Amino acid sequence: MNKPIALEMKNVSKYFGSLAANKNVDLTVYRGEILAILGENGCGKTTLMNMIAGIYYPDSGSVYVDGKEAVIHSPKDAFRHGIGMVHQHFKLVDIFTAAENIVLGIDDGKKYSINEVNHKVSEIADKYGFHIDPKKKIYDMSVSEKQTVEILKVLYRGADILILDEPSAVLTPQETDKLFDVLRRMREDGKSILIITHKLHEVLSISDRVAVLRKGEHIATVETATTTAPLLTEMMVGQKVELNINRPEPKNVRDRLEIVDISMKDADGVNVLDHVSFTARSGEILGIAGIAGSGQRELLEAIAGLKDLESGKIIFNRPKKNLPVSFYHKTYAEVVALANEGRFHYEDGTPVDFTGMSHSHICELVNSGKVLFNEDDVMDLRDKTPLQIRELGVRLSFVPEDRLGMGLVGNMDLVDNMMLRSYRKGHSLFVDRKKPSDLAKKIVDDLNVSTPSTHTPVRRLSGGNVQKVLVGREIAAAPTVLMAAYPVRGLDINSSYTIYDLLTEQKENGVAVIFVGEDLDVLVELCDRILVLCAGRVTAVLDGKTATKEEIGLYMTKTDFDNEEKESGTNEESQI
Amino acid sequence: MKNRKFELPFHIVKRDTMPLWKSLAVRVAAIVISLLLCSVLSVLLINKSPLVFFETMFKAVFSRDILIWQFAKDTAVLLCIALAITPAFRMRFWNIGAEGQTLIGALAAVTVAFYLGESLPNGILLIVMFAAAVLAGGLWGFLPAVFKAKWNANETLFTLMMNYVAMELVNFCISVWVQSGSGVLTPLSVGHLPTVLNSYFLLIAIVLVITVIIHIYLRQTKQGYEISVVGESENTARYVGIEVNKVIIRTMIISGAICGIAGFLIVGALDHTVSAESTVGGLGFIAIMVSWLAKFNPLAMIGTSAFITFLRRGTKNLAIRAAFPDIVVGTVLFFIIGCEFFINYKIKFRKANTTDKGGKA
Numbered sequence: 001m002n003k004p005i006a007l008e009m010k011n012v013s014k015y016f017g018s019l020a021a022n023k024n025v026d027l028t029v030y031r032g033e034i035l036a037i038l039g040e041n042g043c044g045k046t047t048l049m050n051m052i053a054g055i056y057y058p059d060s061g062s063v064y065v066d067g068k069e070a071v072i073h074s075p076k077d078a079f080r081h082g083i084g085m086v087h088q089h090f091k092l093v094d095i096f097t098a099a100e101n102i103v104l105g106i107d108d109g110k111k112y113s114i115n116e117v118n119h120k121v122s123e124i125a126d127k128y129g130f131h132i133d134p135k136k137k138i139y140d141m142s143v144s145e146k147q148t149v150e151i152l153k154v155l156y157r158g159a160d161i162l163i164l165d166e167p168s169a170v171l172t173p174q175e176t177d178k179l180f181d182v183l184r185r186m187r188e189d190g191k192s193i194l195i196i197t198h199k200l201h202e203v204l205s206i207s208d209r210v211a212v213l214r215k216g217e218h219i220a221t222v223e224t225a226t227t228t229a230p231l232l233t234e235m236m237v238g239q240k241v242e243l244n245i246n247r248p249e250p251k252n253v254r255d256r257l258e259i260v261d262i263s264m265k266d267a268d269g270v271n272v273l274d275h276v277s278f279t280a281r282s283g284e285i286l287g288i289a290g291i292a293g294s295g296q297r298e299l300l301e302a303i304a305g306l307k308d309l310e311s312g313k314i315i316f317n318r319p320k321k322n323l324p325v326s327f328y329h330k331t332y333a334e335v336v337a338l339a340n341e342g343r344f345h346y347e348d349g350t351p352v353d354f355t356g357m358s359h360s361h362i363c364e365l366v367n368s369g370k371v372l373f374n375e376d377d378v379m380d381l382r383d384k385t386p387l388q389i390r391e392l393g394v395r396l397s398f399v400p401e402d403r404l405g406m407g408l409v410g411n412m413d414l415v416d417n418m419m420l421r422s423y424r425k426g427h428s429l430f431v432d433r434k435k436p437s438d439l440a441k442k443i444v445d446d447l448n449v450s451t452p453s454t455h456t457p458v459r460r461l462s463g464g465n466v467q468k469v470l471v472g473r474e475i476a477a478a479p480t481v482l483m484a485a486y487p488v489r490g491l492d493i494n495s496s497y498t499i500y501d502l503l504t505e506q507k508e509n510g511v512a513v514i515f516v517g518e519d520l521d522v523l524v525e526l527c528d529r530i531l532v533l534c535a536g537r538v539t540a541v542l543d544g545k546t547a548t549k550e551e552i553g554l555y556m557t558k559t560d561f562d563n564e565e566k567e568s569g570t571n572e573e574s575q576i
Numbered sequence: 577m578k579n580r581k582f583e584l585p586f587h588i589v590k591r592d593t594m595p596l597w598k599s600l601a602v603r604v605a606a607i608v609i610s611l612l613l614c615s616v617l618s619v620l621l622i623n624k625s626p627l628v629f630f631e632t633m634f635k636a637v638f639s640r641d642i643l644i645w646q647f648a649k650d651t652a653v654l655l656c657i658a659l660a661i662t663p664a665f666r667m668r669f670w671n672i673g674a675e676g677q678t679l680i681g682a683l684a685a686v687t688v689a690f691y692l693g694e695s696l697p698n699g700i701l702l703i704v705m706f707a708a709a710v711l712a713g714g715l716w717g718f719l720p721a722v723f724k725a726k727w728n729a730n731e732t733l734f735t736l737m738m739n740y741v742a743m744e745l746v747n748f749c750i751s752v753w754v755q756s757g758s759g760v761l762t763p764l765s766v767g768h769l770p771t772v773l774n775s776y777f778l779l780i781a782i783v784l785v786i787t788v789i790i791h792i793y794l795r796q797t798k799q800g801y802e803i804s805v806v807g808e809s810e811n812t813a814r815y816v817g818i819e820v821n822k823v824i825i826r827t828m829i830i831s832g833a834i835c836g837i838a839g840f841l842i843v844g845a846l847d848h849t850v851s852a853e854s855t856v857g858g859l860g861f862i863a864i865m866v867s868w869l870a871k872f873n874p875l876a877m878i879g880t881s882a883f884i885t886f887l888r889r890g891t892k893n894l895a896i897r898a899a900f901p902d903i904v905v906g907t908v909l910f911f912i913i914g915c916e917f918f919i920n921y922k923i924k925f926r927k928a929n930t931t932d933k934g935g936k937a
Binding site: 304305306385386387389390398400402405406407408409410411412416419420421423424428429430431 | 796797798799800801804805808809811812814815816817818819
């Protein structure tokens with residue numbers, strides 16, 4: 001390559017505590033090229049870029065701009081070296097115009113004239129083919145317009161090394177194409193563009209070279225023209241690691257939770273869940289794979305009753321088949337009505353017919369447990385609050401991703417945290433700390449939680465112990481559905497295996513387990529079926545025993561899927 | 577690699593936790609140091625021996641029985657208002673409207689006594705006064721809570737503004753009641769709380785009972801538990817199915833209602849009248865400090881309210897230059913609040929030598 005080197009990173013490392021986010025990374029960026037930074041979640045892409053942009057400072061190693069060593073302590077330093085970053089989450093003032101946002105924070109000593117700024121912004125926009133009205137307020141803008149403002153902000157400050165963090169995550173395929181055209185024009189203008197992405201087809205279509213990161217390390221930088229999607233996937237996911245997780249055959253598999261065509265939009269109007277359908281079955285672990293932010297969190301929170309849906313159904317089949325009827329959940333009239341529909345049978349299988357029986361006779365039959373359900377109880381959990389779901393008698397346990405921000409209260413001790421799920425029981429005004437205290441002790445013993453006592457605030461426990469407390473509590477509720485989001489994130493090997501064993505044990509007890517994971521090695525060894533999410537859509541449901549990491553990796557980055565989408569998109573347009 | 581930035585020779589690190597005895601020792605040390613500093617100031621500024629100064633303070637508070645009773649009474653009133661705001665504060669709902677909630681309770685009690693005093697027997701009158709004060713205070717707590725719950729209105733501004741609404745309502749009522757235009761309502765002869773031992777004892781006893789009730793409410797009841805969960809993390813509260821808005825509204829009604837009780841006690845046992853300026857007289861704000869210093873623990877608030885009252889009463893009528901008592905109070909509070917920093921953080925000095933050597937090697 002004859003192009004001059006714009007930026008060079010040599011032996012750069014960054015540690016967060018004992019965790020290496022980047023380890024001895026070397027990276028070279030040339031003038032007038034688009035370099036894609038590719039890698040799985042948590043492989044250190046964003047950390048690496050943040051070190052160029054002045055958000056983080058490397059623990060060791062050095063950065064060179066135009067051959068000279070550069071000390072980048074802040075975004076301001078970065079701009080001095082002509083480096084600008086467009087973050088995934090926009091940092092714009094809603095009530096300002098595009099131009100006002102663009103000049104915000106610039107102090108060049110000159111007199112401020114908004115007309116001049118407007119003019120200059122339009123000039124830059126025209127040069128690269130952006131369409132933007134500098135006088136438009138941010139709150140009137142679509143997501144892609146906001147992104148344009150962010151990019152212009154960087155260009156206005158004279159950056160010639162641009163870093164884009166997953167720019168297409170918030171865009172429609174058509175908008176992405178437009179953005180890529182603009183990026184190509186910038187490249188022709190001699191700018192260097194670093195684009196963080198995990199969409200393989202984008203890497204292949206826009207970049208000149210690809211740098212692949214895995215677990216904080218730089219694996220290789222290759223010419224895009226000489227590589228293929230499967231080769232990149234292999235570099236990204238690495239060799240298969242044998243974990244030897246125990247996976248017993250599923251038994252008594254029955255449909256427990258049917259997700260039917262659910263969709264959800266986020267605050268920016270982006271589809272975070274897009275017509276998702278699948279079934280979770282009792283006695284099975286359903287794995288959910290996907291790049292972070294593909295809708296996993298929203299999906300679980302929607303099922304748990306914490307998020308509102310745009311459309312779709314969450315059908316729950318409460319285990320009822322061959323179980324006695326009780327008046328606890330049903331009134332007398334409901335029981336009679338259901339009997340008339342032929343929904344019950346006697347122990348020997350003959351259908352129940354109450355006609356001609358006296359009130360007391362029916363009550364006696366039901367109370368003695370001789371009348372059994374034909375079917376499971378079917379109910380729609382959509383738009384129900386967590387409290388309503390519990391009141392329906394649905395035992396849904398949820399281990400959320402954010403353990404101390406959602407699952408547990410960091411400043412409360414183990415006992416009070418046990419109480420979160422159960423404190424409502426009974427009609428007493430007062431809380432009963434006896435049972436939660438026993439449960440806390442039991443969990444500490446059973447799961448080897450290392451804690452000074454059950455009266456220690458959970459925030460003082462280590463990550464693995466916090467997770468054991470949370471999982472232990474959720475399992476103690478004897479769930480019919482157990483959802484766990486990244487339950488082994490940040491845990492050491494032993495704690496991780498404890499959690500796998502607990503999930504498997506629940507599966508054997510007939511619980512429908514949903515496991516959201518990021519480590520593909522774990523997913524293929526632990527789960528019976530694996531659902532792959534990409535940008536809020538289900539791209540595949542694979543058999544856990546036969547699925548390979550590469551296969552999952554490809555579905556996670558949805559190469560084929562996007563082409564279909566684009567084709568159908570253009571078809572629709574031509575029809576109109 | 578040259579660092580252009582000036583680096584301090586130390587940096588500040590958050591502590592994990594400090595054992596109780598150690599944190600108590602830090603607090604005691606802070607008070608001792610602040611008093612020593614006050615002594616130095618006393619010599620420098622008013623040319624008096626520090627011992628004389630502190631002796632005067634103690635004498636002003638404890639020298640006679642009646643002064644001790646007044647001290648206990650002032651402590652109790654302050655404690656009652658501090659107890660009122662504590663449930664809201666534990667929920668991280670920054671209710672700075674205790675002033676107005678107490679005042680509106682007092683106004684409601686006076687209004688009842690003013691119009692019904694002649695026609696009702698004293699016992700029933702007191703009950704109606706109590707109920708009116710509780711309802712009025714509760715309403716003053718309910719309004720900001722509803723706006724917070726439904727439209728996420730800023731509770732601090734809202735409760736603050738409600739203070740002024742209450743004050744102007746008092747001024748309006750007095751202008752209607754007092755025809756002379758003096759703007760002062762002479763104490764009413766009806767609606768007095770019965771005298772047990774003296775006119776303060778009953779008030780003090782009632783506040784102590786409220787203290788115990790609030791303590792139990794916050795620690796032992798389901799509602800108190802919900803308050804803590806909402807305060808710690810609304811996400812967690814929603815996750816376990818707590819209706820956050822309901823808890824916010826319920827807690828603020830309770831908070832306002834206890835302020836209303838404080839207003840009723842001030843009217844029924846002490847003032848028998850109401851005034852926008854002097855009925856509560858800023859106690860609604862001082863109570864925030866009491867609650868905060870006690871870490872929202874109702875039992876500890878007995879101590880903090882007594883301490884603040886001691887400082888206020890001890891320096892009130894000192895025959896020395898007017899600004900000096902304020903300097904003393906300010907210094908002591910500065911140290912007490914400032915020492916929290918050393919309880920939560922520790923200062924680590926950079927080992928300049930080792931890093932330099934490391935760099936060269």
